Every structure is written in structure tokens, then in C-alpha cells.
Amino acid sequence: MHKSYSEKYKKEFENYLIEFLPTINRKPTQANQMAIDVFYLERNYPQRDFMYWFQSDDTFNEAKEVLDMLFKNRKSYKKSLKDHIDYMSWFKQFLNDNERFEYKTSKNFDDNKKKQSLSDSQIKCQHNEIGYYKIIKRYFYEILPDDVDINEYFNPKRKKDxxxxxxxxxxxxxxxxxxxxxxxxxxxxxxxxxxxxxxxxxxxxxxxxxxxxxxxxxxxxxxxxxxxxxxxxxxxxxxxxxxxxxxxxxxxxxxxxxxxxxxSFNGNLDIIYDISSHIRGMGFALACNIIKDLGFVNYAKPDTHTKDVIEAMGYLNDDVSVIRAIQNIANENNDTAFNVDRMIWLICSGYFYNENIRVGSHKKDLIQRIHDYR
The missing domain is CATH 1.10.274 (Enzyme I; Chain A, domain 2)
Known part of the structure; x- marks a missing residue:
């Protein structure tokens, strides 16, 4: 499981849509948003491999009709949380009501890619969250300077006004x-x-x-x-x-x-989509960081450090996959996603900012230990 799978394949699908959309009287400029939509659907409904659906001769026309329906209904929904949920609910109901749109496996389907579904049960079967957590925590205490008060770095408090x-x-x-x-x-x-x-x-x-x-x-x-x-x-x-x-x-x-x-979202990522949709300049990762820093410890920031470390464990390293992976690691070890994220960041950056102490980056060594463990 590598970075190239998620990003490269999504990009290939977007390029495919650029050519495909004019055939159903849609603007090719909508390809990026639709690639994101379909990729999101695939992640949240792993029993249906939507992007492969388009590559099968047997189901191509059905996929074309579904995409057309997605476009028509997307116009009815704005990017608020409620409308986002309504949009997803509509699509799920649409599939349930139309059995003829059942996915059929393409002849060229790659079984290895099928394993990369992001359902929680599959993640837990394929990864050792307890082992990875022990590696991270042990390494953190190895590099921890004596003069650092770790209580100031973990379990942030909620804001009171x-x-x-x-x-x-x-x-x-x-x-x-x-x-x-x-x-x-x-x-x-x-x-x-x-x-x-x-x-x-x-x-x-x-x-x-x-x-x-x-x-x-x-x-x-x-x-x-x-x-x-x-x-x-x-x-x-x-x-x-x-x-x-x-x-x-x-x-x-x-x-x-x-x-x-x-x-009220209890770690659900819909809150991230809600906030980022209301504030220009706030991308997914930045929204995660704000929520995390406001004391909501079920969230982590998918930055370059966490992505590299999580990818070394065998997860996909797109933003959503990284957060889910960190949440799973935290849940399996009775810790918080915030604390796991913070340990990774401090190890990789080597910067204990409260005391202005720099111990140098240990990311390569941490990743090597993870590889050796795997």
C-alpha cells in the first residue's frame, strides 16, 4: 500500500472524467470535484468499487447513468453539513432502490487493490496498531529531553470562551x-x-x-x-x-x-468537511489542526510527518486514511488521536517548542524501526 495508489489512481480517474464528462453534456472542469466525490463514496461504501465500475464493459452504461444522477443531485445540495449528509443519504438510497446498479467485477480487476478498502474491520485485520503504538511511544521517551514538561504537550483543554x-x-x-x-x-x-x-x-x-x-x-x-x-x-x-x-x-x-x-460528531470527519466548506483558505488538513488544537482529542492533523510515518505502517497516506489510521491506533491503545499525532510530530520535528529545545529530526530512524517491525 503506497502513496502512489491513492493519489495516482484518483488522478487517473480525474483524467478519465475530463474526457468522459462531455459525453453526458457536463463540463470537464467538474472532473476534479467529481473525482473527489466518487473517491469519497468508494471509501465510505467499500462494498462498491465505484472507480473500477467505470472500467468494466458490463457495467459502463450503468456507471454512466449513476454519474449523471450524481451531477443532477449535487446541484440540489450545498456544502453545509446537513446538505452533505442528505446528499450521501440520497445516493445510498438510490443504490439500494436500484438493484440493477449492483457492481460486477471487471475481468481485469486487481485483487491486491481490492484489499485496500478502508473499512475499519479490514484496517484492524491488516495492521498491528498495538505494536506500532509501542514503537512510537518507546521512541518518544528515548529522545525526550530531561528538562521538558510533557504535560504541556498532551491532552489539551477545551477553550472556555x-x-x-x-x-x-x-x-x-x-x-x-x-x-x-x-x-x-x-x-x-x-x-x-x-x-x-x-x-x-x-x-x-x-x-x-x-x-x-x-x-x-x-x-x-x-x-x-x-x-x-x-x-x-x-x-x-x-x-x-x-x-x-x-x-x-x-x-x-x-x-x-x-x-x-x-x-456531537465524536471523531466523525463530517465536522472537518463542514468547517472547511465555510471558510475560504481552510483546507482539510488545516481544519483538522484547528479542531485538534481546540482540545478535541479525537482528531489529528495529516501533515507531512504523520503521512510518512503512517504510510510506513502500510496504510494509504491521503488525508482521510491517515486520520482514520491514527484514530484506530489510539483507540486500540486507550489513548487519543491527539496524543499519537503529537508524539509523531515531536519525534519527526525534534522540536520541543515550549522549552525551545531542538534534538534533531528522528523521522528516518522511526520509519526504519517500523519497517523492521513489519
Whole structure:
């Protein structure tokens, strides 16, 4: 099971759709979204191998009709959580009501690929979560410096008021690619400036005071902003994400209301899709990171470190697979996905940031131990 399987095959399917969509009067620009949709369906309904369905001569016309139905009904649903669930429920019911769409195995079906279904039962049969967990934990304590208080790194507490939650969004929304070095939210010389700009993180006051454009102008007045006219200006993108975050968070009366809402998903990834669909600039991994850092320990961030380590264990390394794998490892060891994620990150980065201690990356050694164990 390698990275090439999930990403390469999804890309091949997208390329196939680019040629196929015009035959049913659909724009080829919709290929990417439909590839994601169908890939998502395959993962959540592993008994049906949708993408292989299109490659079988016996079922090609049926698959074509199903894809056409998917397109028609997708227009009826927006990207809110409720509509997403309704959309998936509709598709499942559609298949149940139409027995003639039963999947038939292609003559060229690769049995090895069939094993890569992501149902929890199959994952537990194919992997040794207890053994991998022991390797990670043992290695973590081997590299742990004496002066580090590990209690500060694990089991984060929930935020008690909306100011804390909004602050976390402001922090995380600049935590990808080149954003931290440009925005510099955590720079000592900018902390007071950001607090003033965001009105002491008063969510309602920010919504009343700013628009996306006026917030961007405020940034330009306070900081040295280059390429102001560019649509891709990082400060402009940050302003957009902050205002979207304000609108999203305004749905909740208080921190308890917000926490109860997130908690109601109990580790389900639908909450990630919900948040990322409301806030521009927030991808899947970034949404995972925010939820994790807000104290919801059933979630992990699928970053380059966790992906490489999880792939070494034999899992697929796309975002969804990585989170599910970490959740399974945590559940089998009475720990949290947050703690497993944090141990992997500290080992791979070698950076204990609270004490500003660097011990160097140990990712290669950790991966080697996993390979030796397998």
C-alpha cells in the first residue's frame, strides 16, 4: 500500500472524467470535484468499487447513468453539513432502490487493490496498531529531553470562551505554507498589534467593524504589505479567512455551544468537511489542526510527518486514511488521536517548542524501526 495508489489512481480517474464528462453534456472542469466525490463514496461504501465500475464493459452504461444522477443531485445540495449528509443519504438510497446498479467485477480487476478498502474491520485485520503504538511511544521517551514538561504537550483543554476560540482560528489560519513568515501572528513584536486589530479578539466587534476589504486595508496600514493589488496577496487571503471564520463562529451563542457542537460528531470527519466548506483558505488538513488544537482529542492533523510515518505502517497516506489510521491506533491503545499525532510530530520535528529545545529530526530512524517491525 503506497502513496502512489491513492493519489495516482484518483488522478487517473480525474483524467478519465475530463474526457468522459462531455459525453453526458457536463463540463470537464467538474472532473476534479467529481473525482473527489466518487473517491469519497468508494471509501465510505467499500462494498462498491465505484472507480473500477467505470472500467468494466458490463457495467459502463450503468456507471454512466449513476454519474449523471450524481451531477443532477449535487446541484440540489450545498456544502453545509446537513446538505452533505442528505446528499450521501440520497445516493445510498438510490443504490439500494436500484438493484440493477449492483457492481460486477471487471475481468481485469486487481485483487491486491481490492484489499485496500478502508473499512475499519479490514484496517484492524491488516495492521498491528498495538505494536506500532509501542514503537512510537518507546521512541518518544528515548529522545525526550530531561528538562521538558510533557504535560504541556498532551491532552489539551477545551477553550472556555469565544475569545479563546477566535484567537485559535486567527493563529491557525496563517499556519500553512509561507503564511507564518509573512503574517507572523506569533511574533513578539506583533502580538499587541494583532490584539488591537482584532479588538481584543471580540468576535462580534470584529464582525461589526470590518469587512474583508477593510480588514485588508487595516493590515496594509499596520504592516509592510507588498503586492497589495495582487488577488493572491497573503494578507488579503488572511483577511478573507478571518472574516469567514467570524461568520462561521457567529453561529454559536457561546463557547459551550461551540464545544457541544464539535463534540456531537465524536471523531466523525463530517465536522472537518463542514468547517472547511465555510471558510475560504481552510483546507482539510488545516481544519483538522484547528479542531485538534481546540482540545478535541479525537482528531489529528495529516501533515507531512504523520503521512510518512503512517504510510510506513502500510496504510494509504491521503488525508482521510491517515486520520482514520491514527484514530484506530489510539483507540486500540486507550489513548487519543491527539496524543499519537503529537508524539509523531515531536519525534519527526525534534522540536520541543515550549522549552525551545531542538534534538534533531528522528523521522528516518522511526520509519526504519517500523519497517523492521513489519
Amino acid at each position: 469565544m475569545k479563546e476560540i477566535f484567537y485559535q482560528f486567527c493563529l491557525n489560519m496563517q499556519d500553512y505554507n509561507m503564511m507564518p513568515s509573512v503574517i507572523g501572528f506569533m511574533r513578539e513584536d506583533r502580538k499587541i498589534q494583532f490584539s488591537k486589530i482584532f479588538l481584543n479578539y471580540d468576535l462580534k466587534a470584529v464582525v461589526i467593524t470590518y469587512t474583508e476589504e477593510t480588514l485588508f486595508k487595516k493590515f496594509c496600514n499596520e504592516f509592510e504589505v507588498k503586492n497589495k493589488e495582487s488577488k493572491n496577496n497573503l494578507w488579503r487571503r488572511y483577511a478573507r479567512s478571518i472574516m469567514d471564520s467570524c461568520v462561521f463562529l457567529s453561529r454559536f451563542a457561546n463557547a459551550k455551544d461551540f464545544n457541544d457542537y464539535i463534540e
